[in-house]
Structures are given as C-alpha cells and as structure tokens.
Amino acid sequence: MKLRLILGLSLLFAAPSPSAAQCMLCGKDEGGATLVRHKAETPLRVEVETQLDMGRVAAGAGGGEVAIDPLTGARRLSGNVVDLGGFALTGVVTVSGEPGAEVRVYLPATVDLESGDGRTARVTGLATDLSPTPRLGPDGRLQFRFGGRLQVAGASGGDYRGRIPVTVEYQ
Template sequence: MGDEDQSGSANQPQIPLRISIEADIRFNRLAFAGAGAGEVQIDPASGSTRTDGGLVDLGGLALTGSARITGEPGRAVRVDLPHSIRLTSQTGGHADLVSLQTSLSPSPRIGPDGTLVFSFAGTLKVSGGIGGHYRGRIPITAEYE
C-alpha cells in the first residue's frame, strides 16, 4: 500500500461552498392608509410587486435580493431560507418577512464557471402603524446534494 490520499472521493466536493449576498431585498416606499396593517409581496423571479390591506405604494424601486454561490462546477446544491424573519425599525416598529422564495429551479446546480446566481424575495407584513426603515438578516444556507 502506498501513500494514497483517502480524504477525497468521487462524491466528495473538493471546493467548499461560499455564499455572498450581492443585493438586499428592497421594498417600495409604502404608507399606511386606514387600519395600519397590510402587506407587500415581491415575486423572486419577475420582481413584480403586489400590495394588499392598509398599505399604499408610494412608488420607488422594489428589488429582489440577489445571492451568488460559488463551488464545484456541475454539483447539485440545496439552498434553504427560513420561512419568516422579524424585521425591526429604529422607531420601535416591527414587520415580518414571510414566505421567502428563490428563483432557483427545483434541482439547482453550480454552473460550469463555478457559480450559481439567484434572486430571493417574499412578503412583507406590517402592522401597528409604526413607520420606519425596517432591517433584519436572512440566513441562507447551501449544501452539496
């Protein structure tokens, strides 16, 4: 027996996965009208928005989030996002970002260049009538399949 390296096999990736966020989710400028509760949804594939309830769209630019995964070319990956995130504002308000989705296909793979780029978005649910600039972190995880 020689000094063969047993640490790698055909099924184990040689390049670790790395995730970088290239753009944050950005919702339009919104105002409360009436009840002080409502929601706005951004579609992760098209970027289109839909506002419901007591929120009024004041315009501006709504953007999906964008992420880049780098890893071993051709490898299948699983990407997970949480179901919901609590966002807070400096004025004491809170909102929930729910139903997070990506633009990924059902079986995503790292491309031949070693990257996989996708967008992500969800539905922002606001209640309580407290305005502000809401912020939070979305933990995105990825693993080789």
C-alpha cells in the same frame, strides 16, 4: 392616517462547516463504515449581489402586505397600503463552488425586522427562482433571486431592517 414605512433587508449567508457538510454528505453502510456520497474539492462561497428591498410604502388602518415576486421582480401591494415610490428589488445571490455540483438552499419560513425604535414587522413566504434541484454551472457558479411578503401593520411606521439567514450546502 398614513405612516411611512421604509424597508431594507440585509442578508446573512452561511456555508456549512466541514463537519456539518460531512454529516450531509456521508452515510453508513450496514457494517458501520462511512460511505462518501459526494466529495467537494471546492468550498462553497456565497455573495450578496443585491439586497431584498421592499421599497417605501404608507400603511393605513388595518395595514396590509407588500410582496416581491422572485421570478418577475414585480411588487404587489394589498390591503390598506399605498406606494410611496422608491425601488423595490429582489435579492440576488451568487454561489460559487465545485462545477456541476448539486446544492441545497435553505431560507427561513419567517424573518422578523426591527425599526430603530424597537417596533417589529415580519417577512414571510421567502421563495427563490431556483429549480427543485439546483446545480452549480460548468463554471462553478449559480445565481438566484428571491423575494417574499412583508406584513405591514397600520401604526408601525419606520425604517425596518433585518437579516435573512440563507444556508447553502452541497447535496
């Protein structure tokens, strides 16, 4: 028996509060004085351009996995999962702030999704197409894509939704 699984993920973005940014940006010298490593004049702004969408699939006995590659946008199915069509999309995010500033982007290790009837599914392996040391461009903008892997159980059909908390901080 095949069940219909429709996915839609929304994103929750958090820029650090001034006090959290202060902890990340400052250190103490031996005398106890605070040393400012980087002072950003422009606050970070994070915008969702495209939400991560795994598309529509049917899962048979034993379930399987749906993976979206952040570099290519390709969707791969494994296990007992069948493509039912629809568009699978990588998430696309734009960060704006201080031109040339180095930033850190944090994604969670896993995200649990829920259907309207209380069933859950899990997204793992969230990854971006960012370099190891991402920087905002001369225009103060940085755009990146991200993807992940959805673990699909055989008897858990439904429309699953969840939030992916993404934190962006000045380095």
